[in-house]
Amino acid sequence: MAIREIRVVGDEILRKKARRVDKIDDRIKTILDDMIETMHKSEGVGLAAPQVGILRKLVVIDLGDGVIELINPEIVEQEGEAIDQEGCLSVPGVTGKVLRPARVKVKAVDRNNKPLEIEGTDLLARALCHEIDHLHGILFIDKIITEEGEQS
Numbered sequence: 001m002a003i004r005e006i007r008v009v010g011d012e013i014l015r016k017k018a019r020r021v022d023k024i025d026d027r028i029k030t031i032l033d034d035m036i037e038t039m040h041k042s043e044g045v046g047l048a049a050p051q052v053g054i055l056r057k058l059v060v061i062d063l064g065d066g067v068i069e070l071i072n073p074e075i076v077e078q079e080g081e082a083i084d085q086e087g088c089l090s091v092p093g094v095t096g097k098v099l100r101p102a103r104v105k106v107k108a109v110d111r112n113n114k115p116l117e118i119e120g121t122d123l124l125a126r127a128l129c130h131e132i133d134h135l136h137g138i139l140f141i142d143k144i145i146t147e148e149g150e151q152s
């Protein structure tokens with residue numbers, strides 16, 4: 001496992017669309033392992049592959065109760081609205097309020113190519129939407145309602 005460099009806003013790769021993963025080989029598994037290590041080291045709650053310079057549909061999330069790995073995640077249901085604070089490892093020093101669905105259902109596969117379905121509310125719904133946005137070249141600052149500005 002290795003720590004990967006996190007790309008920050010201004011880097012064009014963050015604005016590109018990630019491609020589907022067709023074959024889950026050792027390379028993909030290594031990327032997932034590295035993403036998890038990089039997320040933990042950076043004290044983030046989620047990371048998408050474009051943030052480490054890889055345009056593949058890979059997401060990791062850890063809200064403190066275990067790592068969730070998602071390959072080719074897709075939001076298949078969403079409901080309600082919720083506004084809350086967000087930040088992003090690729091946008092250092094900025095937080096702001098973003099409107100997200102209150103509940104989402106996501107379909108994906110795990111590293112064993114087993115289909116999985118994950119339903120999230122509150123922070124998990126927010127994290128799923130935020131990370132899946134990264135796969136489409138969208139950053140939370142595009143959706144900010146009120147910016148909180150620089151954090152010290």
Ligand code: CO
Nearest residue numbers: 087088089090
């Ligand atoms: Co982010």
